Amino acid sequence: MKEKKLWGNINAVVALLVLLFMLVPIIVIFVNSFNSSQFFSFPPEGFTLKWYERFLENREYKTAIAVSLKIATLSVLVALLLGIPASYGIYRWKSPVSKVLSSLFLSPLMLPGIVWAIGLIQYYSIVNLTGTTAGLVAAHIILILPYVIRLVLSSLSYLDFDTVNAARTLGATSGKAFLKIVLPAIKPGVIISAIFGFMVSFNDVTISTFIAGTKNLTYPVRMYVELRTEGLDPLAVAVSAVIMAFTIVIALLAEKFWSWSKYL
Amino acid sequence: MSFLEIRGIVKDFDDTKVLQGLDLDVEEKDILVLLGPSGCGKTTLLRIIAGLLDPDSGSMTLDGKNLLEVPVEDRGIGFVFQKYALFPHMNVEENITFGLKVRKVGKDEIKKRLDDVLELVELKGYEKRKVSELSGGQQQRVALARALIIKPKLMLLDEPLSNLDAKLRTSVRVNIVRILKKLGITAIMVTHDQVEAMTMGDKVVLMNEGKISQEGRPKDIYFDPDNLFVAEFLGSPKINVLKVESGCMNGINVGKEMLSKWTGLDERAIPDGTFYLGVRPEYIAPADDGIKGKIEHVEISGADTNVHMELLGSGCVMRVSSGSVEYSEGNDVAVAFRSGSCYLFDSSGKRIR
Structure with a gap:
């Protein structure tokens, strides 16, 4: 009995330590975004809002965030439009070929991004896609697609295909049965892959650095460039804090309205 | 149409x-x-x-x-x-x-x-x-x-x-x-x-x-x-199927005369060679001068009782109303098929009518 209690306590301590380890960077960023010092220091030297003011005035960061949001949104939409029918095809067409196809679709997950990026630069320079929005979106779609296909396929594995058959016998065309029965059934997979895909696109530095060009500098690329030239800019810390706050608010709202965490 | x-x-x-x-x-x-x-x-x-x-x-x-x-x-x-x-x-x-x-x-x-x-x-x-x-x-x-x-x-x-x-x-x-x-x-x-x-x-x-x-x-x-x-x-318990090979059942010589007596069929209707004799459990009943068998197992399923027995070298089930007669394992029993209740099938399983 005593031993059990001891193990319970150890468990709790370990869990707490892991949680702390994960949370500390977030806390540090929030606290430091209000630090009056130009340089990183902990504990902070004084309270200021000037970094936030500077951010609101800074066009470059704002444009970069806008670019990131635009690229992520477009990439997710197109990846869903391609990935959902592809997954449905793999699910319906139960043959050895579909197995090969599904592992082929997942293969970008295994490839080191940097290797792929190098190939992409050369290829893009031939077809004149370097620095274009289309080129960047296309690359991000390839990054997102494996997540979409993986998650949608896993949702589809819970679909009782007789519900689709039932809809058909009740008078629904195959298209209508897809919209009314299949889509609602795979909604969890679609929502999660959209969220994941959005984060993958928003986070990507490797590929975007290689092919973004000057016109389409995404937020992480802009930050990376600044970091390389100026060092750790308190402005970047403030921007990160804003993004984080934004993410937390969205996550909480999504939880309240769709309780999305149950799909994870 | x-x-x-x-x-x-x-x-x-x-x-x-x-x-x-x-x-x-x-x-x-x-x-x-x-x-x-x-x-x-x-x-x-x-x-x-x-x-x-x-x-x-x-x-x-x-x-x-x-x-x-x-x-x-x-x-x-x-x-x-x-x-x-x-x-x-x-x-x-x-x-x-x-x-x-x-x-x-x-x-x-x-x-x-x-x-x-x-x-x-x-x-x-x-x-x-x-x-x-x-x-x-x-x-x-x-x-x-x-x-x-x-x-x-x-x-x-x-x-x-x-x-x-x-x-x-x-x-x-x-x-x-x-x-x-x-x-x-x-x-x-x-x-x-x-x-x-x-x-x-x-x-x-x-x-x-x-x-x-x-x-x-x-x-x-x-x-x-x-x-x-x-x-x-169709039927539960399943119909009893007895294989007859040139007048023998599991090596026991039965002959057309006996088969005719048991099944109530005309001697001429009984084929030569190999055929199957089918009789449903509910059409088997105890009869003092009937075929001798041994009770192997007794199952009471409510209103009916299934009496599993060894008959002519094969396993056979008889279905009787519960309670009428006491059946116990190991006892000898003599049974008869109800007249006109036996089906004959040829060696391919087709009914001989």
Whole structure:
């Protein structure tokens, strides 16, 4: 009995330590975004809002965030439009070929991004896609697609295909049965892959650095460039804090309205 | 011409021949039951009729119209799936009215038909329930209502009772027949359960390995089996089958005279060579001057008692009313077959008439 209690306590301590380890960077960023010092220091030297003011005035960061949001949104939409029918095809067409196809679709997950990026630069320079929005979106779609296909396929594995058959016998065309029965059934997979895909696109530095060009500098690329030239800019810390706050608010709202965490 | 006419349906899955040139006629307002062991092709046939599968060859007409030219969604055939296949993201009302909404039926008409069908399946008050909150029996009724509301020309039911517990089955069985008969709907039901088949079907079609083994009224196929497969499939406990080889049973010489005496058949009707003698357990009764046997095991199943015994070197079951006589294991027993109750089958299993 005593031993059990001891193990319970150890468990709790370990869990707490892991949680702390994960949370500390977030806390540090929030606290430091209000630090009056130009340089990183902990504990902070004084309270200021000037970094936030500077951010609101800074066009470059704002444009970069806008670019990131635009690229992520477009990439997710197109990846869903391609990935959902592809997954449905793999699910319906139960043959050895579909197995090969599904592992082929997942293969970008295994490839080191940097290797792929190098190939992409050369290829893009031939077809004149370097620095274009289309080129960047296309690359991000390839990054997102494996997540979409993986998650949608896993949702589809819970679909009782007789519900689709039932809809058909009740008078629904195959298209209508897809919209009314299949889509609602795979909604969890679609929502999660959209969220994941959005984060993958928003986070990507490797590929975007290689092919973004000057016109389409995404937020992480802009930050990376600044970091390389100026060092750790308190402005970047403030921007990160804003993004984080934004993410937390969205996550909480999504939880309240769709309780999305149950799909994870 | 029959209401539903099926001719020469062939269906292969890869290398497996599932249906081998099947013919079937269903009369209007009849309930036809497709009965058979699993893998006999009965569900495949049902799905072909619904249009969920295409046959490799053959033809089908429903009410005189070529069915194979009509896409699934326009066939107007109701289908009740084995696991109900209710739409999990819709409530009871949305499930039931789905078929009317996709057909763009007017709101008032939907309301009216919903009320009627809910009353029919006794689900009034459950409209807004989630289907996952319903019991198996209620889910089954939703599935039935969903198929009925489109006023189908033909209803197909795939093992509709197999997911219900035994107690519920009897009442649901009666209920389904009552509803189908009340609405005068032609129906084809698939089952592997002989009791369901016998009690629900106007006509029973017994299938085996993609072919029809026998079809007819339940009474006829039970009392007048065409072959050994049908005789063995129907009846519980199973019919007793005794093999006779040139007048011998398990090496015991019985001879035509004895066989004639036991079965009540004319000596000339008893074939030479190898054949099978079939007699149902309920047609064996104790008789003092009968065939001698030994009781191996006694099973009391309520009103009836099954007496398992060794008879002429084979295992045999006799079914008697419980309580009349005391039977105990190891005792000797003498039994006789009721006159005219024995079937003879040739070595290929075909009935010798």
